[in-house]
Amino acid sequence: MTTAGSRPDRTERLVLPGVLTAEQAARTVAGIAAGQREDGAIPWFRGHHLDPWDHVEAAMALDAAGEHERAEAAYLWLARHQNPDGSWYAAYADGDAEAPTDRSRESNFVAYVAVGVWHHYLSTGDDAFLDRMWPTVFAAVEFVLGLAQPGGQIGWKKEDDGTERTEALLTGCSSVHQALRCALAIAEHREEPQPDWELAAGLLAHAIRHHPERFLDKSRYSMDWYYPVLGGAVTGAAAKERIEERWDDFVVTGLGVRCVLPNPWVTGGESCELALALWVMGESDRAVSILQWIQHLRAENGMYWTGYVFADDAVWPEEQTTWTAGSLLLAVAALGGDEATTAVFGGERLPSGLEPDCCG
Template sequence: MTLPSPGPDATEHLVLPGVLTAEQAVETVAGLLAVQRPDGAIPWFRGHHLDPWDHVEAAMALDASGEHEAAARAYAWLARHQNEDGSWYAAYADTDEDGALPGDRGRESNFCAYVAVGIWHHYLATGDDGFLDVMWPVVHAAVEFVLELQQPGGQIGWKREADGTAVNDALLTGSSSIHQALRCALAIAEEREEPQPDWELAAGALAHAIRSHPERFLDKSRYSMDWYYPVLGGAVTGAQAKERIEEGWDGFVVPGLGVRCILPNPWVTGGESCELALTLWVMGESDRALEILQSIQHLRAEGGMYWTGYVFEGDRAVWPEELTTWTAGSLLLAVAALGGDEATTAVFSGERLPRGLEPDCCG
């Protein structure tokens, strides 16, 4: 199947007052495309490494921008370089050749699961049944790898070491992202009429752990991602979500500048800010989401990409001096959600995603 080419209105939903004009949207998408290698890989920036999670996020941003062929090349890269156990390595060196040179041979569960989110998003954006047929074995193997790390309490161990040793400690952010990925994987299985009851049970147990058992996760509460990701990943909803976000708001949000990465450091980051904006949109708070996105426009650089972060005390400087694809990608996805892009809203709102089967008891 030939994927649809972006037409003149492909980035219309990426125009957002105070965030992106039509010309700026085109410029940012071109910046992402310029970093993508001919083999489809999308490193953080040229000369730096690629990791599977951020590679998928950038591919999703390309789909949200109408660049479906480029996104398909990114997923083809993942399919070619998937390990036999269904995983990918945590990092790959940037190279001008078609290949995958591991820079970190650890295999992180969150990184491996996220491919399901990207593949479902691409399918919703293109309607390409052939793509889904080709990528189903990739998703299936990745999910099976991840679920081998699930603990009796529902949480997901965060990695396997290079030698294969399982690290059973669980990260709340990573497990929350995996929860979203499992629901997308279930949506793919449902579309293919290949039920996966074990995945449903796993997703339900994971949601229960995230929502009710913080003690099952390593304490990373100083990080803003641990604050909002349980909501963004769809495990925490409704009044509980609102309470959670309100509780951390004054600590993490710096008015006019964005969202801190970690407390108490005076450092706001574009990626966390955009993800919080997306979280607020999920909660139905589009006005606050827009304010967050408007507050980080000081991170936009010449050429349309975005600096990773800004230190707002002391030297008051951009730091690190890196224009990362995942920062630009997270902004494009947040804007696409606010702009009503159907594939993006479907993946992040969770309204049409299958839910797992939660345990009957409260253990």
């Protein structure tokens, strides 16, 4: 891989008034790249752990900034270190594949590789890469669907001893829904139909839209509020109604989005993801405002603090994560019309699966 460096010429498409200049974007990209190991792994920051979902998010941000070699290295790390059952562990110390610190295997962590791989292909047009990664994506999806429940929801995880945690998380399942649609896009591009995946995607979307009782109650968390929209299961008037219903609960004007109620804590990742969800709904002005608000989390080195406790006027925790910076870059890329990013989050060209004839 090339060394980390500031490349404003690659980040001109990431300019957003009040959020990023090309030079600022280049510093943020360089910050993510500096956190990446030589083997391609992207931990939260050096010395912290890597989880597969946030690793992919950071890789997608690198692709959005034109750092395709680094993004490819991140995906090849996943291909090299995939478990025999198609999964990855939930956490690896400093991104060291030989040092897993949480040996459970979470369904949404495993599924997200499909989003990243399709995003990289759309960013590069590299069919050889897609061919190389197809077995990895296929095995990952099969592992995830092994946790599918009769109602369409996907069980949370499989423990190290093989015990299946069949309770389902709405946020995680919404992310899995997006991943299944991207996996279907890859299969369609390869002309390898996967009818079981289509059925699973449709059943999952139906559960998210119509059966909240099939998921654990995590309504205190803002992710459960916006992720059904961000993951593409809830759209149109239903999406707008959902977001408006709890806007005042989670959005702190001028500061960002709370992570969890009632804590007086706004976080960069949740704020950027809500901005992406708003963009998906066609509300770009509100999305831009939120991204402008959270610039108080930007550090001098171009990275972003994870969160801010406004009751105490304190940054907390005192960490700058690759995935927080990555979420900001992806939101800006979507707002700027980056084709690959708009495709995987906008969803208009993604297969939607086969929704069951149910519930009237």
